[in-house]
Amino acid sequence: MKPEIRHIVFDIGKVLIHYDPNLPFSRLIPDETERRWFFDNVCTHDWNVEQDRGRTWAEAEALLIESYPEREEQIRAFRKHWHEMVPHAYDGSVAIMRKLIADGHDVTMLTNFADDTFAEAQDMYDFLHAPRGVTVSARVGLIKPDAAIYETHAKAFDLDPKACLFIDDSPPNIVGAKGCGWQAVVFTGADKLRQDLAEYGIAA
Known part of the structure; x- marks a missing residue:
């Protein structure tokens, strides 16, 4: 019972x-293989979870940009275009x-x-x-x-x-x-x- x-x-x-991060990033990174690499290695699920735990976006972005400076625009795009992920x-x-x-x-x-x-x-x-x-x-x-x-x-x-x-x-x-x-x-x-x-x- x-x-x-x-x-x-x-x-x-x-x-x-x-919720789907691919929605804006299919436009920002059109190549599917590159986009998958980006989510697997840069803006990963584990990275995003730390913002759920309370880390600020400024801290989160700085951490990744230090390791992937050539990806700065795409890294910042995650928060910038977040509203498109929840359509x-x-x-x-x-x-x-x-x-x-x-x-x-x-x-x-x-x-x-x-x-x-x-x-x-x-x-x-x-x-x-x-x-x-x-x-x-x-x-x-x-x-x-x-x-x-x-x-x-x-x-x-x-x-x-x-x-x-x-x-x-x-x-x-x-x-x-x-x-x-x-x-x-x-x-x-x-x-x-x-x-x-x-x-x-x-x-x-």
């Missing part, structure tokens, strides 16, 4: 809004979140995000103001799937971990949440999310 869920926690990137919302999951809030469910968000880009995302997408609150990784200096960020979120919003359902597109983040005693489901689309919520007796 599924436990009673009293708190629903949404991830944001690839759950509520689309649209996932209307289905946004509708689910809005319905959950309208129906009186306690909804918050927990996201790996840089501080300034999250503020930009909230300007672009008004629904990111709709939940009761959000924990932004860069603002607390912690990132998923570290246990500390789930614990920080639960404490900040007075959540009972056993009554939390977390929705995230990343399997490691799901494992992290479960390790903290939360219920958690992998997001693959709105239809599957409705089915997952229904299994906990939640209409969406």
Whole structure:
């Protein structure tokens, strides 16, 4: 039997809004092989994650430009054109979140995000103001799937971990949440999310 869920926690990137760094860089570095090399060696996933942990873009850019001075313009382009990487919302999951809030469910968000880009995302997408609150990784200096960020979120919003359902597109983040005693489901689309919520007796 599924436990009673009293708190629903949404991830944001690839759950509520689309994210793809290739969108601006397919124009900035048209050659696919070169572009793949750039993301594998220069503006890597691990480099970007440190901005989610709280490193400033100025520090991040300086670090790479020191090693790849010939790539300075492309390195700076990552932040400059960031808004193009998040071009649209996932209307289905946004509708689910809005319905959950309208129906009186306690909804918050927990996201790996840089501080300034999250503020930009909230300007672009008004629904990111709709939940009761959000924990932004860069603002607390912690990132998923570290246990500390789930614990920080639960404490900040007075959540009972056993009554939390977390929705995230990343399997490691799901494992992290479960390790903290939360219920958690992998997001693959709105239809599957409705089915997952229904299994906990939640209409969406």
